[in-house]
Amino acid sequence: MPQSDLQLEIAHLLLIDIVGYSKLLVNEQIEALQELARIVRITECFRNAEEKGKLIRVPTGDGMALLFFRSPEEPVRCALEISQKLTETSTVRLRMGIHSGPVSQVRDVNDTINVAGSGINVAQRVMDCGDAGHILLSKHVADDLVQYRHWQPYLHDLGEYEVKHGLRLNIVNLYKDGLGNPNLPEKLKRRKRWKQDANVIVRPVRRRWSFPTILILSALAVAIAWSIYFGFGRLTRPGIAAAVVPEKSIAVLPFGNLSEEKANAYFADGIQDEILTRLAKISDLKVISRTSTQHYKSTPGNLREIAKQLGVAHIVEGSVQRSGDTVRVNVQLIKAANDSHLWADTFDRKLTDIFSVESEVAKAIADQLQAKLTGAEQQIVSAKPT
Secondary structure, eight states: OOOOOOOEEEEEEEEEEETTGGGSOHHHHHHHHHHHHHHHHTSHHHHHHHHTTOEEEEEOSSEEEEEEOSOTHHHHHHHHHHHHHHHHHOOOOEEEEEEEEEEEEEEOTTSOEEEESHHHHHHHHHHHTOOTTOEEEEHHHHHHHTTSTTTGGGEEEEEEEEOGGGOEEEEEEEOBTTBSOOSOOHHHHHSOEEEOOSSSOOOOOOOOOOHHHHHHHHHHHHHHHHHHHHHHHHHTSTTOOOOOOOTTEEEEOOOEEOSSSGGGHHHHHHHHHHHHHHHHTOTTSEEOOHHHHGGGOSOOSOHHHHHHHHTOSEEEEEEEEEETTEEEEEEEEEETTTTEEEEEEEEEEEGGGHHHHHHHHHHHHHHHTTOOOOHHHHHHHHOOOO
């Protein structure tokens, strides 16, 4: 079998889309694309990254994708700069999506640089959720930004939604000082909301309640408290069965980064993302979302308690160590009830073959849990990202 020449790397992606592009006349489309290119090229973030050779730009037909490689702050600052320029000099309406994830550089039919991989796919899904003016972030990026005080006031968690192909994404809205769009995107109003994460700072719009409304709410609160007080004893009596945890349930905890360079933490996150995504495609498994497991980023101390909190029977732990173009991935599957190891393995691979590790791990875990895979699911688990 021929060896893949894909080189996996972590990119911080900014996807930009001209809203209403398909409704424009041809000459208006050309003018809009030229105006967008002009605005992007004069931003400081774009110029700095280009000068240092740490930027890839890819046209997308009705917009563009910008890939930065130094910091997750780069695409966010660039998006704000673009929004500022639009308010000053342009009538072009944009929406933007930001994500950090694994990509591979490939050459297309015109022998020009293009990119593939789950990183750009997720960034596309994030952007697709927005309306004109929105700057939407994946929770993955927001988790990094929220560690810095200067970003915290501008990150607004919108919750977790199901997007294209059944993928669940936690979306965060970025807006500040008149830049961005503070409104809930129309698409998200029509989609099922799974939950809202408490880790990202959320600043909801304050509402003024009328006095009758306050009285009604107060009465409801008293009634609920009364029922809880008198019903608690019955609910907690011995003999009431606890919720049954499905045997074929699993949580993939964040992989540890054992590399000397801290920047490779994104690489470890990317491998965890790929394994989790492949497992989530198996309908016979209950797989906890990355948003829920991200709370346990530090080395877990009590796996049984973590599994209880997540409502799963099994935990996957792992670590990634990268040295040059060589990667070592350690993975172990643990039965939480008795803290026993059901399976563990170590993979030493070249970067060009890292996708095969993610596929092998997902298949091994599915086999250990005796999950039944359809023919289509087997292809998905084994497939390389495109």
